Amino acid sequence: MQISPDKTEISDGLLSERLLEELYSKADILYFLLDDQFQIVSCNVTAQEKMGHDKKQLAGKKFLDLVPKIDQADFEKKLQICATKGYLRHFIASLRDHHNKSIDVGVNGLLIVSEDGGQSHLRLFIKDISEQVRNARQRLLSTQILQYLTQKPKEKDAIRYLLREIWESRLSTGLGIFLEDSFGKKFSLGTWGNLGSSSENTFSEQPAWNPRKWTRVRDAVRDIFSVRWTDHGSFWVDSLSDVVLELENFPEKDNLLALSDYESLAIFPLNTKTYSGYLVLTHTAYGRWDREDVEFFESLITSLLLLESETPIDDVAFSAPQPTAFLQQIPFIGVLYIQKGRIRFANPWMHEVLGFSEEEFLDKPVLDIVEPAYHEVAENLTVEIRSEAHHSRCWEIGFRDSEGKSRLTDCVVAPCEKDGSQIWYLNARESVQKDEEDESVKARKLESLGTLTDGIVHDFNNVLSNLMGYSSLLSEEVPKDSPYYEDVQEIAKTSEKASQLTSRLLSFTQDKPHVVKDLNINGLITEVAGVLSRTIEKNITIQAELDDQLKCIEGDAGQIQQAFLQVAFNARDAMPMGGKLRFQTRNMSLSENAAKHQNGAKSGEYVQIIISDTGQGMNAKIREQVFNAQFSTKNQSGRGYGLTLVQDVVQKHQGFISVFSDMTKGTIFKIHFPAAEKTVREISNPVPYSHAHTRETILLIEDQTKFRESAIKMLSHYGYKVIGAENPNEAMAIYKKYINRIDVVILQMISPGVEVQKILAALKKINPAVRIIASANPGEDALIDPRLRKYFAGFVQKPFDQRLLLREIQGVMNA
Structure with a gap:
């Protein structure tokens, strides 16, 4: 059965299959898409990493092959229930990775049926809960021993009890204890399969299984690299078979081969005044225990020795x-x-x-x-x-x-x-402290919400790409005297603004800065004033005096707006009886002498934002500590809270902030950002792009069909000849055929199942002088390998802003 995971196009609503894989990888969830025969169609990166197989190895494989044989029938029933009822809720099970190591998982499932009611698929959302299961088993075992300590156990009953509890807790599939007292009397008890069939002195008839032979095993493996040790002399191995292979001339090698059905082995020494010997644990899974497990077993050994005490509790x-x-x-x-x-x-x-x-x-x-x-x-x-x-x-x-x-x-x-x-x-x-745990739960919920938001915004961005492409075409085609001209222009402006908002939302959910080169501070203040007018008390008047010749800055719009809002909220708190909140902007120059008094600020051109209020002012003592993270005056003047964030944002943008306050007149915050070359008016009224003599040919590599079509139409409108390609194979065939005609390649950088490095290498091999413009969604540019950037002649962010795209193409052509 040939299945190409890179071609998976199942989608419900806004969430595509590719997006789901990315979403759940970020949430550390194993995601599988199964067909109606429970064969794997696709999976995410987390599933590949946990199972130890790549996507191609897993595609077409029966999912039940990943389940231990003993659990396959039960798991298949659960999948059938999911296919019948449409969902599966938190089924606890086990999977096996490529090392045959057991992974405890919680499974949720959802049935997806195609729109025409034909083909159906199962989506499995699987969480690795091995750590939780292990902790629960260990806690249960410890509690049971606690309860047993309140009884009056006999010596051998106590040993048998402890071994049984270890085995029944599934912490080990084979175990035994081998003791010898000071008089040479031996005592052994255990099982290598079913504890119910074991009896006292099970191994006493086999001379290989006495404490002295286990001592020789310990000495023989001491220098083997794969054997790991604790400070108390216990040791364990992930693969018993690997250790046996290294013991070429070891007399007890044949005895260890008798345990060849097991992979993991752990041995713990027991030494008291009365006894010496070993507790031996085995497991069929590779790498069943880690250091934390071994240390837990060491703690149980102490309880075993105490249970042997003849002094009743x-x-x-x-x-x-x-x-x-x-x-x-x-x-x-x-x-x-x-x-x-x-x-x-x-x-x-x-x-x-x-x-x-x-x-x-x-x-x-x-x-x-x-x-x-x-x-x-x-x-x-x-x-x-x-x-x-x-x-x-x-x-x-x-x-x-x-x-x-x-x-x-x-x-x-x-x-x-x-x-x-x-x-x-x-x-x-x-x-952990309860409130810390609650905060952890809240953090996980917020992380999940952020991940989901990230995915939805990406898909929404694709919708906006089409809207922006077609609206920009309409804005060029509709004449100014048309009754629809203003409406079309408003559509274009609104879609562009929506694109900016999604970019900022992505930068927030991904906790990454979204830096804009020509950022309009006046526009940000207008947005902030609009938000405040709808949210703060009506007895506060908001005024904005904005310089229309204000220069732009380079910065993160989201962070700067948060800073403005925080200053405004503190101003609101200082005016409980009402007042005026004023925003002002202007250009200013900072001389070298003045810069020396501004904590490391550099001389040059700045954009100044003045936020003032008529509320309760601050005295000198409070003003000195207003940016101190540990200082708050909420019970005094309402100042101090959150202003540390404001200072942090300003400093990240190489700016500086000043505070002036009078107890009777109010407070003024002056925020300064380094100015860029362009003014607000220049970016609001760009020079029209001329395309009278454009004859270049562009190869556009983009897997989103609608977006590709709208981009082709937009570029064609400006005189370019555009050839579209959906995938790398198609793109390479086109480039080889039209190599002498293609002037620029616009390459989608992030695409499921596509290795961009191979495409770049192939293009460069065919034509070392190829001019490539990289395109990516907001936030995806951070995922691009820095080593690949040297191959790009330019970069453009999706959805395409026609002015920026045309400017980038023109710059690359003229370079």
Whole structure:
């Protein structure tokens, strides 16, 4: 089955398939488009990176081939449900990458049917949740061990319990523990498949599986590069087969080959006064564990050793002045000994996690470190609990650390029958402050919104491209005495303004500057005044005195407007009873002597913007700190808030700002930007373009059909002969055929599945003197490899402004 992913043209509404792939790559989501046979038609970059295959390798492949065999039947049922119902909501599953490594994922799906009701496709939106799943499994395992600590387990039962919990949590598919006491007595327990079939001494009949042989394995692999170690002597490998190949003359090589069904291997040493030995874990997946996993298993080993202790938990003498070594040794959980609602002992884990010293903990009411929302739960727990059902239950309790951050924990309470006191065993659930987490969630939502906005604006830009192209043609064709002339001119101006707004919106969502060379400050102020007239109090009068000979500047319109708005909002706050807000513009020259007093400003020509109000002024002390980010006077004069942003914007544009204020007259902000050569009047009334003698031929390479057609008509109107090409193959065939006639090539720089570097190299190989003008949407120019820029004779932004496009072509031709 031959499928070309670069030709995918499925679209619903404004969102094209190419756009969806870009959108979800930015959101770090694996995106797949499947046909009605669940074969992959296309996918995004994130899917290619996660699965370890490029787009061509994945296209035409059965999607279920990416799913572990054991899960394929269930996954296929879910896809069939999606095809029937039209959607699939957050199905938890696993995928396998090219290393056969398991990836835990959350899957959402959507059925897309073509407009004619014929062909249907499935869109799968897949999020890698391996980290969340791993944390959840580890937290569950730790909590279960906490609950088990409140019982009185026998030594071998405790070992069996821990191994079973590790296996059932799917953290390992094979495991075993091999111990030897000081008298040489060996003890082993484990499974290499189904734990239900394992029994005590499963490996005792195999002499290769004793602690001493595992020691020789450890020594043999010490110098192998792919083996990774911890500070505690544990080690792990991503591929057991690779390690076996390097052990050529190793006696235990054949024994390791018996584990050839497994890929990942991890070995942990166990050493106490009574026992020495190893915990051995294996997994069928390549690279199943990382350092964080291994360190987690190391923390469990300590619990295993404590569970072997013959001293029952309830027999520990908590009333003694010094706590027993049993409680001091637990490194991965918190332990609080509470008597009559007060803390009598906290183990080192509590000191480290909550940040309180031993003295600060001692005799402290436990409610002092519990979040208020959890006081009721804690109060109930501090009452003597004798019910077995209560003290085996896991409770959620939030603690407040020394810095005021919230720490959510799972808490298991064990009562001490002697005096009604309790032990609280605590497992950290989260280590971030709640409000920080809320902000993180908000940030992710805003990021998603920005990504979606980015995509919609790109598609809207394509619509505007057609509108601008045809409206510019109409504006040339309709005579001035026509009753429709003014209407056509207004359409052209409005579409051009819409294009500028989308460019600025893209620069905002992408957090990139959108610098305009000939920026009209008067126009920005007019827009700001319009916004303010609709939003601020009606008792504030807005005035604008704008110099029609004002020079342009080079800058980011969005950032500068934000600065103007921020100054205006502060002026509004300073006039609670009403007043006047005035905007003024003028040209000015800054001498070298005057520049020395403006914090590094350079002498030369500037555009000055004066924003003044008649509100409450500032005294000298407040005025000195008005740009301090840590300073606010909202409870005084209403000044200070957000002015740091204003100063930052001005400085980014190599300008400077001055503040003058009087407590009785109001405040004046004077903002200065370096002036460009052109004036506002010159860019508002451009010299008409003459095309009387134009005979050049242009090759336009553009994949958007409507935009290509409108651009061809516009350029043809001005006398150019234009040949359009939809893709690189068509373009190269045309260029080879008409190489002696084509004067300029306009090349679309960002196109799905197209390697621009290869096109440039091919064009340069055919004609080293080829003149190429690059074209790109707003924001896409930042994606162009800087090394390629030397091949371009010019650059033009889409949608095409006819004046700028014609000027660029003319400049390239005359160069």
